[in-house]
Amino acid sequence: MKINLQAIQAFEKRYRTAFINSLTGFKSLNLVGTISESGQENLAVFSQIFHLGAQPPLIGMIVRPHSTARHTLENILETGYYTLNHVTASTYQQAHQTSARYDREQSEFEQAGFQPHYETEFKAPFVAESPVRIGMKLEETTTLAINNTVLVIGSIQLVLIDNEGFIQQDGFIDLEQAGSLTSSGLDSYHTTTRLARLPYAKPKP
């Protein structure tokens, strides 16, 4: 079936949101951990997260400033630090719960049942229950004029991996073995099954 822009614009608002959010494919599911200058912890589930470069090691993230993610952004701007934490089959229901509209003085760690974990000399809280955790330093934020979302660019400072065995000989992290999930749309959570890792592609003779 063919759906053009006029048809999409005529969709009922929630229907359109569900439709458009599913379109891009499976997403990078992470819990973003932050703390305010005054010490209030915050945790929020994000899926608009993407690799931006390996040298320097950078990750991009899209924040909608009027969503529940607003507290996350405020904390990142206040302290300059945040964490990304993978979600597993045993934590995705709690992770989803962090998307509820809590007040800023409520900690989603507490409300959703996660344990904050701190590393020496790293300001933002990690999620103790997560097998792959990344400590991020804010590099820059850019408000995209086209729809007022905020592009947050951070550099990787610290990586915590539960088990050294998740890292293969060539540096590839086996996320499936780590138990990391992927998400689709706004509310669908998935495990994965590897088909293959393929060798570096070369033009065929």
Place this chain on the structure above:
Amino acid sequence: MKINLQAIQAFEKRYRTAFINSLTGFKSLNLVGTISESGQENLAVFSQIFHLGAQPPLIGMIVRPHSTARHTLENILETGYYTLNHVTASTYQQAHQTSARYDREQSEFEQAGFQPHYETEFKAPFVAESPVRIGMKLEETTTLAINNTVLVIGSIQLVLIDNEGFIQQDGFIDLEQAGSLTSSGLDSYHTTTRLARLPYAKPKP
């Protein structure tokens, strides 16, 4: 195990690239279809693709200008149009092959064995073999000063879905039923298994 920035920077280059590319989690795997003003078709596999907003319907994409994706970017800038096409278990090996360094006058449709499909009044080629296809119009490109990657923002113009049944009652597209894959790192391809769709989260009383 704990890996800090110094340790990451000391990694051998290819090891670091594999490591950092795996860190963000599972990715949105798409084939990007383009054509040059002179009619040369191009197809390239991308995974740095993300939902940017539903109203207007926008998708973001990161292009490394010195990669094989350069032809894709040149074509997008020339014509203002491109397509995103999901990859399935029966096409991922061909999709991976599009990442080989072909000359601009070689079509990856031909080299990797995909059939271009055109829609009336839409300039860029779709992938006939793909179950979910999106016709995109370029809205803006921004070179990110931090590492010279290019953020390409496009608006959704047209959606082609093989089977109406993939779309659920609330607008959610069941990508698993469509057969869309996800990827991790630079070369790992995965099917998915849904754990659940969860209801809209509310603070618990």
